[in-house]
Amino acid sequence: MRRFFVPLLTSRVVSESYTELRFPWPGDLRRPLPGQFLSLGVNSSPPVFLRRPFSLSGFDGSRNEAAVMVLPRGPASEALCRLRPGEMLDIIGPRGFPFPYHHNTHDPRPIVLVGGGIGVGPLQFAAQYLLERHEPVVLLLGFREPAMIPALEFPQGARVRLACEKAPLPEGVHLGKVLDLAEDFFDREEPREVWTCGPPGMLHRLASLCLARGIACSVLMEEMMGCAVGACMGCAVPVNDGRGYLRACTEGPVFDAAIVDWEGLWT
Amino acid sequence: MDLSVRIRNSVFPNPVGVASGVFGYAKEYELLVPLQQLGAIYTKAITPKPRAGNPAPRLAETRWGMLNSIGLANVGLSAFRSQKLPFLRSLGVPVVVNVAGSVEEDYAEVIRGLESEADVWGYEVNVSCPNVRHGGQSFGSRPEVLHDLIRLLRPLTDRPLVVKLSPNTADIAELGRAAVAAGADALSAINTLKGMVIDIHKKRPKVRRGIAGFSGPAVLPVGVAAVYTLSRAVPVPVIGLGGIAGWEDAVQYLLAGASAIQVGSALFRDPDLPVSILKGIRTYAEHQGFTQVGDFAAALKWEEVG
């Protein structure tokens, strides 16, 4: 982890609600892993005070380029979506523990990635990372509106299923929630494990679903951050394993869904 | 130019410190801040026992600032000594331990527990935390209660005792005088103000505890006024903080009467601030022909009008 300033290389609008920003990754920094995030200092109007956390949405090792996928929600994220190539990014990272990947070529069961909202970026990175390691991957994504559905280019081999809550729907997209897709999948196939990121209500329901079926589930939690480096204790996530609170920026942002105290989260 | 600051029997090498609660135990910022260049490190508040802190969510952003409701989450005295102090000590930077508690004896226990430890520069007595139900601010809002607390702590140590005051009070000068009369070597101001932000869609506060501590650039004038008032009320050094987000803000504090400053929550945004602020202070002092920190306060061109 360190602070670095790099120019934006490309800004790509992948749907009405997602913009992917690519930028060079400093050669001296460790390669980022799926689930890790960057803390960005953003100049916006109106101005914001705190830095903003964004998950990595991809990493291209051959060109040493990284990306984040931004969903505009307020001043900082909107300013990021308007940033032009050549303009500078103020980055602290990479931060946090990644999704818990253990290489296992003997296990034919897929790792199932489930999410929506801000989860699209980190899950895209997870899918890319796992496919590069020849792991079986299933990607289940949900969207509120058809116009939100991003044009993602997944490498060969990913089994992708999309859900959307409103019609008219593109070919093959399920009308409904991503949870329907997950439940349907679990009825038919046994996942090795589930990795998820998205709206808090979805995370909680998916976590309960996995717990009930004995499926290991890792959740990428979105928490308000102050320092993003473990100093301020602001990003506390309540846990039920006796440790009280853990810091999303340091012990997280990926947590074992079984230890998260969902009632204590105030969603 | 000599920018060192003397308090009681000890010296800060330069006037730019990092405030309690934003810097953890310093290790967290090791890769982002050149720690050796800091004038002082004020630790997270230490209490006798570990504290888990307040329910989540604990943070919210405000216009030009933030709310925090951490609730003094800290590792407790024993783990601070065994796990945190060795790293802090290795830096060779003045370590000021921020001390908090629910009752008088808590403060005394922390100070007694650290007296045998080498390289603790001094103590910052936190009587101004708005985020705990008991203690904290109740010591910092009643002059006679504050006086009794400092009188109890004074004999426990020969190290500098800095008393950190709250702006949530009717008369900060009276509190400052009470602390100094009981033996405080310096005052620091300000701690956070009480604030609340309501999410109009969820129709509830953004922070779980509702009322929280307000800090950041928005509070700068409150801090400058407190330091101006205190520096005229007491004969001891005043350490200024609250809203400092650039060297110009730090210079405002020094002109108002501060002998040193602390960088607080603006460090979250820009970890280069301590270094750039010290540089800015130096350059400004050079241009003004100042040779020591005291020259700033003496340079304020203003007399109060009726």
Ligand SMILES: Cc1cc2nc3c(=O)[nH]c(=O)nc-3n(C[C@H](O)[C@H](O)[C@H](O)COP(=O)(O)OP(=O)(O)OC[C@H]3O[C@@H](n4cnc5c(N)ncnc54)[C@H](O)[C@@H]3O)c2cc1C
């Ligand atoms: C670990 C993590 C990973 C994330 N990954 C992504 C991602 O890949 N893509 C993406 O679009 N968004 C991501 N987010 C969310 C992103 O940080 C917020 O959308 C962004 O901060 C909004 O800022 P704003 O100024 O645009 O909006 P605001 O109007 O200021 O805030 C909108 C909402 O964003 C969240 N937010 C605001 N400030 C902070 C902060 N300092 N820390 C954390 N959350 C904040 C709050 O929930 C708030 O209600 C992630 C958040 C976390 C914690």
Ligand SMILES: Cc1cc2nc3c(=O)[nH]c(=O)nc-3n(C[C@H](O)[C@H](O)[C@H](O)COP(=O)(O)O)c2cc1C
């Ligand atoms: C997240 C956070 C935690 C804090 N914790 C403490 C603390 O433990 N003890 C203390 O005396 N002050 C604490 N403070 C107050 C700061 O030290 C400082 O007085 C206040 O934030 C005003 O300065 P600023 O506007 O520069 O941030 C904390 C502030 C923040 C933002």
Ligand code: FES
């Ligand atoms: S955001 Fe400060 S500890 Fe996590």
